[in-house]
Amino acid sequence: MTDIRQRFFIEHSPVRGEVVHLAETLQTILKQRDYPKAIELLLGELLAGSALLASTLKIKGRLSLQIQGSGSLKWAMAECNHLGELRALAEWNDDPVLMQADNGDVALGTLKDGVLFINIEPEHGERYQGIVPLEATSLAGCLTQYYDLSAQIPTRLALACDGERAGGLLIQLLPRNDEEQTLMDEDLWPRLTLLTNTLKADELIYLPAQEILYRLYNEEEVRLPEHENLSFGCTCSHERCEQALRQVGQETVQELLNEQNEIKMDCQFCNAQYRFGPEEALGLFGMHVS
Known part of the structure; x- marks a missing residue:
């Protein structure tokens, strides 16, 4: 697979x-x-969730899910762009409950005043941020709540991860025109919702997509276009590091160089390291080092 x-x-x-x-x-x-x-396990679900939600966008850009609050889990995030490239990261405090748990919902449960951010960043256009309190006991439940309350699009999600693989399923009832409203079986959405809720975690993780859909919706006429490939992708680059140095300003860059004679910038997502010596770093501000 x-x-x-x-x-x-x-x-x-x-x-x-x-x-x-x-x-x-x-x-x-x-x-x-x-x-x-x-x-x-939580990061696996976040990755699957971000890939699912990104698929609903019709823009070039990226969508990220970020969980934040106070407690043992500081924050966790996952991101997917329109090319199907994903990345994720989390920060946490050492805590016996968190360190010994083997369930991603436990990580959610360690948050106090937790909030889920849904960030949409088009390559061109305005950014959007949705905010959902982490009131449900699972990530899938929180995302479903977001669609019910904020997007107001009937949606059901299932997410699962066992540490080796992750899986996700999203099904939506899109707004209907007059013709669709007349022709649609009114029992269809309640029936699909009930069937989706019968999906088990190991089925979602390990069964091929075609088999999952057949098991759930074999009485419906399901059409499957060509699938899309997903992969790891990091947006870090030498150019982005240059932009970051310009933003902190010449004075701060000079102070860093005075301390260590070289600026090292590490990407936490992919562990890439970027180095800037005095000539290159100060050259960003039009200065020349003799």
Whole structure:
């Protein structure tokens, strides 16, 4: 099973959905840092969730999910762009409950006054941020709450991760025109919702998308376009580091150089390291080092 995102449609209805499977991408991200098990599982769900939600956008850009609050888990985030490139990161405090837990929901439970941010950043245009209090006991429940209350698009999500692989499923009832409203079976959405809730975590993680959809919706006419490949992708670059140095200003850059004669910038997402000596760093401000 490769890292994929499989779109599907229920024919003759305004229902669409996505199935996501992650393995290599998840392992690439988890190997960057020594995460507690509970955070690994939560990051897997965040990655699957970001890939699912990004698929609903019709823009070039990126979507990120970020959990933040106080407690053992400081924050966790995952991001997916329009190319299907993903990355994720988390910060935490040592805590026996968190360090020994083997359930991603426990990581959520350690947050106090937790909030979920849904950030949409188009390449061109205004940014959007949705905010949802972490009142549900699972990430899937929180995202469903976001769609119910903020987006007001009937949506159901299922997310799962076992530390090796992650899976996700999203199904939505899109706004209907007059013709669709007349022709649609009014029992369709309640029926699909009930069927989606029967999906087990191991089925979501390990069964191929086609089999998942057949098991759930075999009485419906399901159409599957070509799947999309997903992969790890980091947005760090030498140019971005240059921009960051320009933003902090010449005085701060000079102070850093006085302390260590070289500026080192590490990317926490992929562990890439960028180095700037005095000539290159000060050259960003039009200065020349003799």
